[in-house]
Amino acid sequence: AQSVTQLDSHVSVSEGTPVLLRCNYSSSYSPSLFWYVQHPNKGLQLLLKYTSAATLVKGINGFEAEFKKSETSFHLTKPSAHMSDAAEYFCVVSAGNTGKLIFGQGTTLQVKP
């Protein structure tokens, strides 16, 4: 069975400083991993995905994530936070080819001026 744990329910950064949102996963299969973002009162949007190609994945809006198999982690980073990055972020794991996609509990990112 697969599962995903987002290690922080809430992260607060100042505008212009780096962002780190942490995600650990568990999967019996070689996983696909994703980060989705949900802005207030809006739908969910795919930020980036890892599917066993390059371990460093670049996504939209300057975000990137690194797949580390030895640490079973897929942390999301951004060098410099922008006010518009304030949102809820979800780490998602997929179990092989079953199509079953499991979301983490979410991390709320607050960006202070």
Add this chain to the structure above:
Amino acid sequence: DAGITQSPRYKITETGRQVTLMCHQTWSHSYMFWYRQDLGHGLRLIYYSAAADITDKGEVPDGYVVSRSKTENFPLTLESATRSQTSVYFCASMAGTGIQANEKLFFGSGTQLSVL
């Protein structure tokens, strides 16, 4: 326009009543999903479907029933609604899995359900 639509957008019902949430997609995506979103729990998978007539349980299936007689529709039924089922429900679809497939979820706008 093509897309994924959910109805109703808002629903208020009473405990014990049967409620059906509708989901329709126009892309002929193989996979469809139902999630509920609750504060502190993120999105939890209720049921998913890999194709017409193929459904499987997710993390929290109890109290819910799904069907997929046609590829484009994936209704979710609460057989006897309880207050704990008050939530925002999201339907999603995906073309396929694996590296070659476009493994990306497309979400509906959500249904806000209140069970009184």
